[in-house]
Amino acid sequence: MTTDTNAVGNFEQRMNKGLYAKRKFFNILGLIFAVGAMAFGLIWLGWILKDLILKGMEAMLTMPIFTADSAVNGLRNAMVGSAMIASLGLLIGAPVGLLAGVYLAEFGRNSWLAQATRFMNDILLSAPSIVIGLFIYALIVKGYGDSGLLKGHGFSGWAGAVALSLIIIPVVVRSTETMLNLVPNQLREASYALGAPKWKVVTTVTMKAAKAGLTTGVLLGFARITGETAPLLFTAMNRLYFSLDMSSEMANLPMTIYQFAASPLKQQNTVAWAGALIITFSVLALNVIARFISRDKK
Template sequence: MKTEAIKETMNPVYRKRLLMHRVGITLSFLAMTVGLFFLLWILGTLLIKGVGAINLDIFTQTTPAPGSEGGGLMNAIVGSLLMVGAAVFISTPIGILAGIYLAEYGEVSWFAKVTRFVTDIMLSAPSIVIGLFIYAIYVANVKHFSGWAGSFAISLIAIPVVVRTTDNMLNLVPTSLREAAFALGAPRWRVATFVRLRAVKAGVITGVLLAVARISGETAPLLFTALNNQFYSANMNAPMANLPVVIYQFAMSPYDNWRSLAWGGALLITFSVLALNILSRSLFNQKINN
């Protein structure tokens, strides 16, 4: 009888909470539905307009001249792969080492606090600002655009992603694991690299893959650094074609062939980034399950 009386007393409060819960769930479901609708709309449009441009020529021929038929995106694909590869080569060791310092040595350091603050700023900084920065300190001094300049620009975008991911992953390692390693006489640098880093290597790799996905479609920084090249070139010290800039230029052109190639390039980038995200999620979930 006492329990029923309590329920009767709490009933209005319970009803109000239940109502708010249902309203929140309904709004969340509606927001998810709207997001999925536009996502599927974008992917569907890319598939419809981009699949027709995907053929062997797009991987084996260079970008065509204005008004001509045929052609492909081989030079742009190779240029993007070279610049993204160089950016990963630059950003990965810097980002991982900085993340190790923040997690292991920067607990009470003022320098670590400043580093975290600058990293957060770089994560939210507009990419065009980073492109202008590299243009001012590199391109303007060497007097020409280049693939290296583009790599430097997008590596500055990738570094904070790797830093924050590495820092967060290392902080998930149990304190007992570190204490056990210290008890065995291991120095701090060995504990950081061979114990903590090895324990979260899947999460760190996930961060690197997310950084690659983040920089693969960047256009603004490359407009001020790598520019473009209509012909095939593997020379990183010269202007270099890349998919984001080619897509931007071809999509704005009055030529149907160029616009078709732009849709094909957009489809390639979108599904490459989607594949990288799925791979990173799979690696991270596999590590958690193990």
């Protein structure tokens, strides 16, 4: 009997060792594939950043990038135009996204309207930006007829801002709903127990508790629209000289990069690299700020 027990024990030990060796092999194999995939991506990303930094800094050191307009190999007008269009798009889209996200998380929940809104938001979130640009082109730039509310207003900074606002809205809606859903229900229940009305609970308890997450979502949405080119191609177009007039064609960095990169002139190609470097570091700065705001606080 003892011999049989020992034999069974030895057999189980051999089986466990074989199973452990098999699992260890597949674990090492998975790690090799994961590290290899990461290294493959980082190599190309590093290559892109190296060329971007070297060629972009060359342009900044040899050309009046920040003091001249794009007509004379500068980017002053494009930077100001991009800041105005993107900021206006943020001011239009962020409040709409925040209010919609608050409704989905606090008021609608599982209602049919909330479900329909989430479905439409998911579609808008995954829609190509060029489709949104075409929609605003047909609605505002070209218009319908020569008179009335829907008449065409031509290319303008306003049309570009509206197009960018439609891109940022679904991003803010998704992040707002997610952040508010992470707030513990105990906070809401304690507020209700003290006699606070629904609107006060939402504004002073849940939104305050999720303030860092809401701010992060808005900043990430702003970073998303900063480098968008396709919507501006059909709405704001571009101009070579400085202008603060939002009712006409307006210079912007994405369109300037797009046009100068395809130009046969070497100087304009160099300016395009400088513009790409400025946009890259602008988006990087926004992401760093968002990470800093959303970091865990002890």
